[in-house]
Amino acid sequence: MASAPIRLGTRRSALAQAQSGHVADALAKVAGRPVELVPIVSEGDTNRASLSEIGGTGIFANRLREALVAGECDILVHSLKDLPTAVPPELVIAATPLREDARDVVITRGGTPLHELHRGSRVGTGAPRRIAQVRRRAPHAEVVDIRGNVDSRLERVSTGELDAVILAAAGLSRLRPEMKLHREDLGLAEWPTAPGQGALAVETVADAPAELIEALAQLEDEATRLAVTVERAILAGLEVGCQAPMAAHAVVTGDSIRVRAVVYEPGGGRRIGLDVTESLNRGYIRRNGSGNGADAADGADPMRTARDIGDSAAHRLLEQGAADLLPRE
CATH class of the missing domain: 3.40.190.10 (Periplasmic binding protein-like II)
Incomplete structure (x- = not known):
């Protein structure tokens, strides 16, 4: 029924409830339907071990995703920095609302x-x-x-x-x-933060009703999506989880995006970093970190370009020896 409440699955923590409540209010306005919170206990809420010991990859998301696939809720709201880079084929990130302060x-x-x-x-x-x-x-x-x-x-x-x-x-x-x-x-220049920090991801099943997908699309902030796509592509390209000692932050300005990324030695001794600015209109990203407008494809997909920029950044970090500093997962 169109008037039935949209069930939003969320962790039970005060922070998760607060950010989910913000999304629920915004969604209720654009969908014209009530949105109710469905509290779900994740492994991260019950396992009190150190994140540096248990790794953290998916620890806050896996149980919520199981509930979504099982039909216990209609959508999820995640802190994007805690979300694994691999999205299951049966799910889709339907919206990334405007990012909060990433510092x-x-x-x-x-x-x-x-x-x-x-x-x-x-x-x-x-x-x-x-x-x-x-x-x-x-x-x-x-x-x-x-x-x-x-x-x-x-x-x-x-x-x-x-x-x-x-x-x-x-x-x-x-x-x-x-x-x-x-x-x-x-400041983010000298203290960059985790990929996706400050951003939220609204996730639902890939075959969700069209009216729900359309309502969620109205919560989307394109600049946020582009920035976090680059950041998460760097994380994926390094083949490490979201608790790795690395940072990546991207900022969109007009048709360009500036990317800062750093990989740290766990003890804090060494660090390997890069700081590049790329065009989002170019369909070809060279490995040296610069675009080539002559090779650009007309109508290039900005999100695809964002993933290419992130992958290129990860490649450059690995060429500089980042793999020696990172734990493998």
Whole structure:
């Protein structure tokens, strides 16, 4: 029935519920139907082991996707940075809404910048990429591998258990927690973040009703889709999971896209990076990172071009020795 609620599957965490609620409100307006949240418990919600130990690939998405295929819900909302790059053939990412702030932030009690924290300061984060970045930015600090929701991480700083935690700016924007702590925004040029960070993916089954697909399409932000397509193509090209110690961030400006990507040694010692700007109108992307307009195909698909740019970037990183720094999955 056209008036039946659209069932949106989501993890039970406060952050997942907040971002799913935002999508639900937007979808209800364009679809003219109510949208109800269907809480689903993922492995990532029950397995309390460190993400650096369990890998993280699909840990938040697999159970939700099983529920979608089984008909327990009609759509899913994922944090795109937690979503494996391989999409099952029976599913489709039907929308990528406008991206939130993609930066990381440092939360401290006194406002001391991360690089000025005193020797032995305890900095909490569970992501291998952030661990490597902290060890580069604040080599005298002690990195504490943590899990938990945003509120519990903030509380550990408030009580003095930790001197700082690293969080995603998008999560703070969506949750808006009350806190009397200091925030340091980390610029993407020197502190790039995970592929897809700050972006959401709305997923449904490939044979979903046409009216649902059409409604979801109205939530799409093309610049966000192009940027995250490049970022995730780099991740796929490196053949590692979304918990690898690497970063990739792309920004669309007009017909061009700027891509920054870095692969880190887990201990924070070495890093291999690139920073390139490519045209999205060109159908041919050379391996040296520049386009060739003479070889461009008329009407080239921008999304295909975005994937080619990401694949080319991954190839260049591997040529520079990135494989030596990355865990294989």
